[in-house]
Amino acid sequence: MGAAGAAGIAVAGGAALTGCGSGAGTGGGAAASEKVKLPTFVAAKVPKPDLPGNEQGLDAGYLRYPKNLVPEKGEKPGDGKPISVLTETFTTMPPAMNRNAHWQELNKRVGSEINMTIVNGLGEESVYRSKFNALIAGGDLPDLMWFPPNQGLKNVPQLLEAKFHDLTPYLSGDAVKEYPNLANIPPYAWKTAVVNGRIAGYAVPYGRMGQVYVANEDFWKPVGGLEFDSAQDFFDKAKDLLDTKRRKWVLEPAYANHVLQFAMWHGIHNGWAEQDGKLTYMYETDAYLAGLEFAVKCEKAGLFYPDPNLRTTLEKLGGGFLGVHVQSFPGFLNDANMYDWPMKTIVPFAAEKGMDPSWLLGYGSVGYTAISKNVPKKRIKTLLKVLDYMSAPMGTETRLFLNNGIEGTHWERNKEGDVILTKKGNAEALTTRQPIDFFGNAPQSLYLPGKADLTRSIHATEVELLKLGKANAATGHFSDTDASKGASALTELQDGIKDIVSGRKPISSYRKEMLPKWRRQAGDKIRREYERAIEKGK
Secondary structure, three states: OOHHHOOOOOEOOEOOOOOOOOOOOOOOOOOEOOOOOOEOOOOOOOOOOOEOOOOOOOOEEOOOOOOOOEOOOOOOOOOOOOEEEEEEEOOOOOOOHHHOHHHHHHHHHHOOOEEEEEEEOOOOOHHHHHHHHHHHHHOOOOOEEEEOOOOOOOOHHHHHHHHEOOOHHHHOEHHHHHOHHHHOOOHHHHHHHEEOOEEOOEEEEOOOOOEEEEEEHHHHHHHOOOOOOOHHHHHHHHHHHOEHHHOEOOEOOOHHHHHHHHHHHOOOOOOEEEEOOEEEEHHHOHHHHHHHHHHHHHHHOOOEOOOOOOOOHHHHHHOOOOOEEEEEHHHHHHHHHHOOOOEEEEOOOOOOOOOOOOEEOOOOEEEEEEEEOOOOHHHHHHHHHHHHHHOOOOOEHHHHHHHHOOEOOOEEEOOOOOEEEOHHHHHOHHHHHHHHHHHOOOOOEEOOOOOHHHHHHHHHHHHHHHHOEEOOOOOOOOOHHHHHHHHHHHHHHHHHHHHHHOOOOOOHHHHHHHHHHHHHHHHHHHHHHHHHHHHHOO
8 A cells, every 4th residue: 555545544443454354254253252241332532523433333434634633641551561462464564663663652652662573464364373372382472462353263262261361340331431442442343352251352443344346337337337226137237348359357256255245135144144043154045045146147158257366356447357346345445545446336236126135244343352361460451551542543643643653754744634654654654553453443434535525435335235234143152163164164165166156066066065065064063153152142
């Protein structure tokens, strides 16, 4: 992301955390919720946004960087002692502390030296899991450890019980009001940090928007734009736009992603759905099968780009040689900020008249940060105050600093008042804020410098998406099998889906072979574990 990406394009309050999935359609994997009172929600007192947000997941929007920022308090949250942290990044590693003015200034403002051990998960998420497990095995745990939502950590409830503090007394109900920025984190995010009836960590807030269908509006203008009244209407218009002689295709070759989007048109539920105590996974539904059948239809019509290893999706979309692709919502915001071609999200519509389309909500958090029992109990409140500092929302001087560093060194204001990163800001602030944001962040907001109309459009789209939003019934519950085997079993199932869409296997093999294998490998055991967890929490 270049200089235009300064001030946080409002992804999770700052950096675009695209390395971790949004959580839409996954098993929840990070938590197990029982009877516990979630932290009381108290909206932060900040300058009124241009576009309102809410605690259900609608992001507040800013057409310009807000003025009259809430000033940073004189008192420092730290206690002068170093604070060790395990976190991750999915972009360029930041310069080391002794060569990083942003990091050094952070230490001064916090009042404690933040010693981050940063794992670069770019390309292979298991690197973080390996480092995490090595620290656990060695016993010399850092003060703060980030628990990701989707990287296969095992025996999490037992690990938390043995090695980490129970934060329930400090954060449950009105107790959280001692930390105003933590109280500003929505309840749906806190739910993901509850394990076995206790608040296991600080829920790192993240946008609730899941994956979206992103199109180049100009590509679709010859057929009347991005309005569709049925799946067949979409198909017919896509066929009209297909022009292989001019090397124009409609769909990127990410088959499994498209199948899920098509299934939303048929009203698929998100992840696990519960009825009378029994759970059904979304891949087991008629809606998913209908999405798969439609994808096969699209492939037979030649709508998918022919090279499954396409690496230039955004370039082809921007050039008018591709019509639509699937992206995480934070990734979409990042792309919308970087590129100038007209990208817009297609809101799910009914596949057929009378159907109710759906859209899959994300976790609303990017995991949680737990406090090691190596930390004396008397220091827990200090660390929570530090996390409260890291959670300062948009509209505060603290968030301006956390996202962008030092004025004059890392960023400057243009004549419109937008915050623009300098070369040093891109080298230091941009790279440093992502590992910070993974262990402590603010709720997502919308701000794209110099793109007020696009910000309005995205906010309006969020309003429509949330009307269709479906949450995963398993979010806030823990399955050890999901954590250890869920991802690999699902990957194998999705590989089979690719074989079906590409024509290498018949559709009949999905329910005859692939689903039964997934159930044997992991699905049925995951189902039982989640059902027991849900029943226990009632």
